[in-house]
């Protein structure tokens with residue numbers, strides 16, 4: 001098997017790609033990456049100088065693919081699975097990419113900023129960073145709420161790349177700014193995501209690691225329960 005995903009089971013961006021893999025059955029071998037280990041970190045930076053994960057390595061061609069959306073599109077071209085995560089119609093594809101970008105840029109990144117500030121250890125700075133993140137998340141949640149009032153999934157009636165991005169972003173962002181009460185359509189959408197076997201599998205596999213999530217004590221009960229079941 002020549003496709004290898006360098007990943008960590010706790011990482012939100014890795015969850016996005018894992019959900020795509022579990023949805024489609026793409027034949028990808030998972031290789032656990034420990035960025036705390038200096039040797040592994042250096043080896044990973046040799047693979048991809050920005051040092052981010054996940055990274056997909058196509059051992060047969062020697063091609064290295066960073067960036068979750070690119071990885072998922074690469075896998076889709078080769079192993080679309082029974083229900084493709086990108087529609088064939090180019091116009092519809094733009095919609096999927098838009099909502100994928102929205103989850104990454106306006107949910108995942110504010111969440112990462114809040115968590116990074118907590119890890120940095122300065123309580124005053126962390127409070128400031130959190131206030132910025134909360135404001136950004138509220139804006140994004142409002143846009144998602146509007147979008148989801150008349151749709152099952154972000155791009156319509158078919159589960160897509162956009163939903164792969166939204167699931168882990170919302171799972172962790174709920175610890176910074178819970179959404180189920182104030183954004184009911186978004187809350188109902190997240191509940192649908194949690195029923196998806198691919199999402200359940202990713203969260204089950206994250207369970208042994210979840211204690212390392214710095215905002216664990218602030219994860220809403222439904223999110224905690226999804227990891228424990």
Ligand SMILES: N[C@@H](CCC(=O)N[C@@H](CS)C(=O)NCC(=O)O)C(=O)O
Nearest residue numbers: 011012013051052053054067068069
């Ligand atoms: N835009 C990137 C973001 C990837 C990313 O931020 N990954 C995080 C893990 S969730 C990471 O590698 N963090 C380690 C680091 O920054 O050193 C993508 O879509 O792949």
